[in-house]
Amino acid sequence: MTRIAIDLLPLEYREQQLKGAKFLKIQTIGMAIILFMIFLASLTVALRILQSQNISQIQKNITQSEQRVSDQKSTEALLFLLKNRLATINQYIDTPSKQSQMYKLIIDLIPSSVVLSTISVDKSGEALIIAVAPDSTSVDTMINNLTDKNSNQDKIGEVSLENINSGRDGVYRLSLKVKPKI
Numbered sequence: 718m719t720r721i722a723i724d725l726l727p728l729e730y731r732e733q734q735l736k737g738a739k740f741l742k743i744q745t746i747g748m749a750i751i752l753f754m755i756f757l758a759s760l761t762v763a764l765r766i767l768q769s770q771n772i773s774q775i776q777k778n779i780t781q782s783e784q785r786v787s788d789q790k791s792t793e794a795l796l797f798l799l800k801n802r803l804a805t806i807n808q809y810i811d812t813p814s815k816q817s818q819m820y821k822l823i824i825d826l827i828p829s830s831v832v833l834s835t836i837s838v839d840k841s842g843e844a845l846i847i848a849v850a851p852d853s854t855s856v857d858t859m860i861n862n863l864t865d866k867n868s869n870q871d872k873i874g875e876v877s878l879e880n881i882n883s884g885r886d887g888v889y890r891l892s893l894k895v896k897p898k899i
Contacts, residue, residue, distance in 0.1 A: 815838075815840070815841065815842035815897065816838040816839070816840065816842060818842070818872070819843075819844050819872070819895070820836060820838050822869065822870065822872055822873070823836060823844055823846065823863075823895065824836075826859070826862040826863055826869060827846075827848070827859055827862070828855055828858045828859055828862070830850065830851055830852075830855040831848050831849070831850045831855050831856075831859050832848060832849045832850075833846065833847075833848050834847040834848060834849060841897070842896075842897035843894070843895070843896050843897065844894070844895040845879075845892065845895075846892065846893045846894075846895065847890075847891075847892045848890075848892075848893070849888055849891075850889040850891065851888060852887070852889070853889065855889075856881070856889050856891060860876065860893075863876045863893070863895060864876050871898060872897060872898055873895055873896070873898060874896050874897055874898035874899060875896040876894070876895050876896075877893065877896075878891065878892075878893055879892045879893060879894050880892045
């Protein structure tokens with residue numbers, strides 16, 4: 718069966734309906750575009766907020782890193798200073814002074830029978846020895862050891878007897894001045 722459609726409405730009403738339908742379509746498309754634009758705008762604002770948070774977090778991390786680096790600069794300066802001091806100390810440890818060399822040499826050259834009262838060594842290595850010897854043989858041995866180039870390792874340049882005296886007890890008290898070889 719076929720249907721027969723009879724349109725009894727005037728044409729103007731139909732045109733008005735078509736115009737209304739077109740207007741509704743345009744209005745719907747316009748609203749969809751507006752909603753899409755609002756969505757894009759809110760998405761852009763949300764991304765902007767996220768990016769600004771990320772940027773502020775990164776700036777905070779950079780500031781903390783810069784602070785740590787600046788804190789390490791003072792530590793580095795102290796470390797450099799300590800390293801230089803350690804190098805200086807090692808230099809002094811590795812290179813014995815004239816005083817200590819002369820002191821050790823004199824101690825090695827003095828016979829065990831001679832009792833040392835005082836040994837004073839100045840910066841140039843010059844030494845003043847005050848000693849007590851039980852007999853003249855010990856005095857001779859001590860002076861020979863100090864003046865002999867083989868026994869003094871050619872480090873003593875001059876030995877001068879400043880003072881010597883002997884008491885009733887037969888003990889010799891003497892003072893010697895020892896100059897290093899230059």
